[in-house]
Structures are given as structure tokens and as C-alpha cells.
Amino acid sequence: MKLRIHLATAVALLAVGALGVPAAQAASNVVISQSAFGGPAGGNDEVVEIRNVSAAAVDISGWTLWGSNSAGTASARATVPASTTLPAGQTFVFANSAGSFTAAGDVLYGTGITNTGGIQIRNGATVVDAFGSPTAPAAYREGAGLAQPSSGAGGFARKNNGTQDTDDNVADFNGPLTPTPTKCGTTCSGTVGPAPCAAGPDGIVPITSIQTLGDNAACNGTTVKIRGVVTGIDDLYGSTYDAIYKADSGIWIQEPTIDPNATTSDALFVSGIRRNAANPAGVIGSDITITGRVETKFGQVGIVPAGVGNTSSPAAQEVDLTSVATINSTGNALPAPVTLDRTKSEAQGLSRAYYRSLQGMRVQLPEGIATGGGTTKFNDVFLEPGTTAQRLFRKNTVAADETPWYDKPAEIGIAPDGGAGNPADPRLPWKSTTQVNLDLFDIARNVVGPLSYTFSYYEIMPQLGGPTPTIERGPINAAAPPTAPAQPANTLRVASFNVENFFPVGKENDGHVITQPEYNARVDAIVHAIKDRLGAPDVVAMQEVAVFADGANALTGLAQALGNYTGYITTNNDGRGIATGFLVKDGTTATNGRLLGNTVNGPWASASVCDLYPGKLFDRAPYALDLKKGDLSFTALSNHFASQSHQTQCRIDEAAYVRDAAAALQQDGKNVLVAGDLNDFEFSTPLSTLTGSGILANLWNDVPAGQAYSYKFNGHLQTLDHMLVTAGMKSRLADVRYIHLDNDVYERVPTDGTGLSDHDPPLATFTLAQGASTSTTSPVSGNVPSTLALTLGVPAAFGNFVPAVGADYTASTVATATSTGADAALSVLDSSATATGRLVNGTFALNDPVQVNANNGAFAPLRTDNGPLTLMTWNIPISGTNVALGFKQHIGATEGLRTGSYSKTLTFTLSTTAP
Secondary structure (H helix, E strand, O other), X not given: OOOOOOOOOOOOOOOOOOOOOOEOOOOOOEEEEEEEEEEOOEEEEEEEEEEEOOOOOEEOOOOEEEEEOOOOOEEEEEEOOOOOEEXXXXXXXXXXXXXXXXXXXXXXXXXXXXXXXXXXXXXXXXXXXXXXXXXXXXXXXXOOOOOOOOOOOOEEXXXXXXXXXXXXXXXXXXXXXXXXXXXXXXXXXXXXXXXXOOOOOOOOOOHHHHOOOOOOOOOOOOEEEEEEEEEEEEOOOEEEOOEEEHHHOEEEEEOOOOOOOOOOOOEEEEEOEOOOXXXXXHHOOOEEEEEEEEEEEOOEEEEEOOOOOOOOOOOOOOEOHHXXXXXXXXXXXXXXXXXXXXXXXXXXXXXXXXXXXXOOOEEEEEEEEEOOOOOOOOOOEEEEEOOOOOOOEOOOOHHXXXXXOOOOOOOEEEOOHHHOOOOOOOOOOOOOOOOOOOOOOOEEEEEEEEEEEEOOEEEEOOOOOOOOOEEEOOHHHHHOOOOOOOOOOOEEEEEEEEEEEEOOOOOEEOOEEOOHHHHHHHHHHHHHHHHXXXXXXXXXXXXXXXXXOOOOEHHHXXXXXXXXXXXXXXOOOOOOOEEEEEEEEOOOEEEEEEEOOOOOEOOOOOOOOOOOOOOEOOOOOOEEEEEEEOOEEEEEEEEEOOOOOOOHHHHHHHHHHHHHHHHHHHHOOOOEEEXXXXXXXXXXXXXXXXHOOOOOEEHHHHOOOOOOOOEEEOOEEEOOEEEEEOHHHHOOEEXXXXXXXXXXXXXXXXXXXXXXXXXOOXXXXXXXXXXXXXXXOOOOOOOOOOOXXXXXXXXXXXXXXXXXOOEEEEEEEEEEEEEOOOOEEEEEEOOOOOOOOOOEEOOEEOOOOOEEEEOOXXXXXXXXXXXXXXXXXXXXXXXXXXXXXXXEEEEOOOOOOOOOOOEOOOEEEEEOOOO
């Protein structure tokens, strides 16, 4: 699987699927006894040992090791082979095939576990045990979890020789330490340890015995020798925002003749093979014999030749094919592609066993239609076999997170890597000579290439010199480019646009410093989008525009290029510099630009609730701007909520803040418009939080049916960008739509304003007053008489004072105050000349004065000079304001008390200096 940048929705960035919902953890005789999420050899220096702590053998056949990152993205890492029984007191070991514990592993796996995540041992859908960091999802740890070291010894061992189990990781484990796992090996009955992948008499291991129909190869970590014909190249490095992974490129190899009795694939990927820059496809057709370590990386099975190193590390190297393989012959015919059977494709279940049985092999898609949008910014595109034109939307189900292909298991992609040309930095814009440029509902026929597996989806990778797909253009292409209708007279038009990583000259984005030509090209594309595609709306709420404290500001040059717009933006909390702001066209008045909530701390108790903890509520705080056109005044908020890689609770709390801010603005008499990339779906809890009070209405509901989407991911259309308004704006709504300038169409060159981002802007039109008008003034008034009113509730009573027992006695009552003055004060005094400030019983008085407080403030003693004790002050008029009055009386243990009632009549006064 090739790593790639996906900042806005990183749901599947580093894992096969999203967090499952297994049954509750069950009491078990098997526990995780040792674990390491990394070690001296690096992040893949991982091992997990389980122990049978019972007195009887336990059948662990088919049990799985699951791993999750802190965001809840999880997948099965390894499966215990069939017929495996773990004897009493014995241990069984899972080891990462790229780490130092492979010799101790009963089963090896290839997809690592982040040190901010956690693991589960599952028996079917039941969680047997869990261990994880404090930031792991609760289901992937017991108790608070243990912080995993980022370097050095990274292991933890269960106390009492691996048997203590109080369901609390902190209490049950010692560490960090160096693990000492013990392999079960032949002690366990059944097929334990890496599957044999037996070699034939010539030392060659059939690829069909390496491949399986499951999540992993049959013998991860085993060194094998294979032979086959090179059927294709992957000429594109993998990348994340901060690193490049050369080992993600390489070649495809397939046995020349398909074994009719085999149920598994006879092809696989060879990592890290360097391609000839002048003739990268020259190796295709070569019959080679090659040796390498079997690895399953994010679900794709391959081998790693000596010298490549850890494929998950940026330090991995490419090697020349001639240095690691024997080239037996060249120019050989390629194995005939397997024509994908549409019936089998559509009938396969969630495991997609049909596609799995063909992984890596040359296949042919006879025809398919783009149903989830056009070719993406990564230059791939997703098709549904056949020609039925029906948009594919993300569903509101748990399965949409865990197995996003569940609704369309036949969905298949076309990958561009074969003709990518090996760009030195794939994070910069690049194009492939084999990419297939499709708009929504275009049809591609005769798509041929190796069947790769990436981002949880199968994709065909066309090759240089291979068959070229034919394309039948559809209705979206015929109507391209997408363009907003002309803005009617006497209207206000507002758009929201995430322009994606728009940086000024000289600033770094994903390891690359932006040059003047690159900035100019981005400005040109955005200008075309705003003017030509959106029709130059009056207001554009902007997201992902970078601005810095030294004055560098990407929005400035864009506003200048537009010519009749002013930019409003300021530095924000995001460490990369991206921020929210506005572009406002001449003719609309804009004032009082400011950030909201940028200094508010997050309310979370730990990073397991929201991994923005312990930082601010917003890493990209809303930018607010007061706007007016014609007779319509409103405050607009441009928003960019926490991305999908963060927990949902982050966005829920951000939404609650924005909702409350909108309510406060409306209470002040303002219309409010909330727009932006909210990074969640219309049916999500963050969106229902925004609308839950009834203050804001989501205009998504007013978009024409089937057109409400702003984003695509793995071939599914969805909405992350929203516009919400208060009632005063909703009553003016004339039209709202999404302009599908990014998701329906592929990027045109030269630019016409399409394909420049991965977000479609929502565009709303509001009516203004029309026709002639005249105005005059008329006073409206009312009068408030001067009023000072104070009432007291039931008199306070301490109850019985107990002699010879030192104690503080308390009592309370309520004062209700009304003052029309500009200020007011509430005070109390004892006007008595007898034992002033103290309770008396005839000629006897208590030793200590009565103490009084207001609204649970600090107690203070009554003055003994007949002066007033101030309890409360106000600097505004008050009406019917209740004040809780508290009284405290101390009685000493040796204080003499006279039979009878101790009391004093106190005078409470409400006064003002400005009646």
C-alpha cells in the first residue's frame, strides 16, 4: 500500500480499516503477557506475547491480533493458524516481520502499531485482552493505559510472571524494558509459526503458496526464492507530509502460467527495485529469479530483496534488479490478463475474496463507470463495473467506517503509478502518462494492469507500453466546466472554499519551500475558480490559507489578483500556518474582523478523549467578520474544524463553542452565517450539535436532492463543507447549491478553475430589498420610574447551640433586590448598642460576632461599630435578583451558654449612588 498525504480526511491513512466495534471484553484464561510497540531497532521493533494462565489447554485457532492508532483506525495484524492449541502455562508470540523479534515469533505480521495506539487479542468478535497507551481508544487498553516510549527499550511485561490480571494496564505491567518473548513453536499443536511456503526441488517457492485469501501472506518474514515474469512497474515513491518512502516503488512479478488448481494469486510485488530513468518499463517481460523477505504491507503481499531495508522507513533504499536477481531472459510475452467477472465481483463479501485471489495479477476490467466523482488529486479514479450512472454516496452506518466498500464490493480503482515517471518528491504536483482522466459518469473500457491493493481498495495499474483504456465521455463532461448560474440583481451571494494548502512564497509546505512561479500558478487557478466557476460571489469564507507572524500572507496576493476583493485574515493556532479568513468583494461592507475562541483551552481530560489535548480547543479558530450589503447585515464565521484523523469529540466541542457563539450574536440582534470545512458529515454528532439548539439551520437540507456533497474519498461522495444560518438569513434564502468544481471533474491543464482542491464550495444566494423606498423617523419610548426594592425570605435560624462542644453553626435566607440605578450595593449592619455585632440573650452575649456572606462568597464578621458590611455590589441595573445570604456563628467548647434564645435584629440596605 502506498503512503500518501491526505490531511483533510485521514481515515485510512495508515491502516486497512477503521475501528471495529467488537463484543465487550470477556474474562479469559489467555492474557497479553509482554508487548512492545517499538524498540532500539526502530518503530517496527514490535512483539506481542500471550500466555495461557489457566490449568488447561486453550484452542486459539483463528484468534487475531488487532492494532489501532489513537484516532481509532484499526485492522487485524495477524491470525493464529488453524488447529493451534496453547498448553497451560505456555506462551505464543506475534512479531513484526521488520523487527528484531522475528526468530521468536510464532506468527509474523507486517503492519506496525503506533506508540500512541493499542492492541487487542480477539477470539472472533470477542475481545480477550487489550493493552495500549493513554491515547489509544478505550477498547484498546485496560484502564488509563501506559505511555509507550518513542525510543530505547519499548517493552512491558505483565507482573507475577505474566499472570497478574486486574484489568488495569498500569497496575498489571512493569516497564519500559526489553521483552524476552518465548515462542510456542512445536509445543503448540497445529500449524504454528510462519507457514512453510515450501520450495520445490529447484529451490523455487510457488507464489501461490505465499499468497492467501486472508489479510496476510502465508509466511511473513520468511526469506523465499521466487521466479516469474515482470508484468509491470510502480514508478512512484510513497509519501506522507514529512517523509518519502522509496521502497513503496518497485516491480510486479507473476508466474508465466496460471495454475488452474490454485485458489490464490500467482503474482506479488517486489519492493525497492530501481527503475531505469530513461526506459522505466524496459524491465517488463523479463523472466527473473529473485530472493527476498516476504512482507504484507497494509494488505499488499510482496517480497523485500536484501539491501532495501525496512520498507516502512524513509531510510529504505532502492536496489538494482541485476544486483538482487538473476535475469533468465527478456522480451517474454506477459501472462494473459484475467478478465474480471462482474457477477463474481459484485457477489464477493466484505473480504473481497475474488479480488484477493487475483492480487498482483494482470487483470482486465471490460468496462466501468466513475460513480464516486472524477479523477482525484492523487490521479487515481474509482469505477463501478458496468455502465449504470448512479452516484455512490457515503452511508450513515458503522460499516462505512470499518469497511467502506461494504455497499459496493466490486468498486475498483485505476492507479496512475505505472507511468508516474518517478518524481523525486511525489508531494509536489505530478502527472502520469498512464493515468486515466475521467469526469463523473465517464466510462472506461479495457483497463489492463496488475491488480494492486492500496488504501483498503483494489486498483488496476495500467503500464507503459500496455493497452490504453478507451474512454466514453458522459453528461458531466459534456457540461463541463461546472459553473454557478449568474447572480440575480438585488441579492447577496456567499461561498465557502477550502483551497487546500495555499502557502505564500518562501514558506514551507510538506517539506517544500514555495517558489514564486508555484504561488502564481495557484493564484491563477483560484482566481479562475472564484471568478469563472463561482461567478465572483460577494463573500468567500476561506480555509487552508497560510498566514505567518512575519507578515507572509497567501491571501494578499490572491486578493490583488482578483482585483476587486479585500482579504481578511490573521495568524491562527495551527503550527503549519494555515488559517481561516474571508475574501469580500467591493460593494459589501466588512468590519470588525476577529478570531473567536483562539485562546480557549480544550475541555478534555486526556488525549484519549481528544488528541488535541492539552492544547487549545481550536487549532484553526473561527474567523468572524461583520458584513453588510444592501439592507442585509450579518456576522459570518469561517471555520475549519479538527480533521477526521482526530476523535469526533474534538469536533463536537468545537461545534458547541460555535453554536453558543452564534446564539450570543443572535441574542445581540445579529444575523449569523456559519460556513467552512467542518470535517464531518451532515448526519454526524458535531453537525447535530451545531443545529441542536435550533439557532442554526444547515442549508445542506435545501440543496437539490443528489447534489449535496463536497468531498470524495475512496470513490464515495460525502459532505464535509457546510453552511448554516440563523432564522433571519434563512428567511432570505433564494438558492443554495454545491459547485462541483473539484469532485465531479478531473483537473484541466491549463487551469480553468477545476480540480485545484479536493473540496467543492457551497454557494448560497440571499435576497435583498428591491425597488424604490423612502424612510422617515418616529420615536418609540417608555419610562422607568426610580425604584429601589429589597425583600428578605424566612428569617435565618441557627437551631440549637450545644454547650461544651466547639462548632460553627450556619443558617441562610434569600434577599431579592431591584434597583433602577446605574449601580447598587447590598449591605448589612447591627444598629444595636448592646454587644454590637454579636447575638444576645438578655444580658448575655456570645463571644464571637456573627459572620455573613453572599452567594457563597467569603464570610466576614459584622462590624462592631454599627457600621455597614458590604455584601454585594452591581454596576448595572438589577431586577428581581436573588442573593443567597449565609450566616455563620462560632461557639467555643468552653464558652458559657445561657438557657434561652440568642438573637439580634439586623438591618439590610440596598443603596445606589446614581438613582
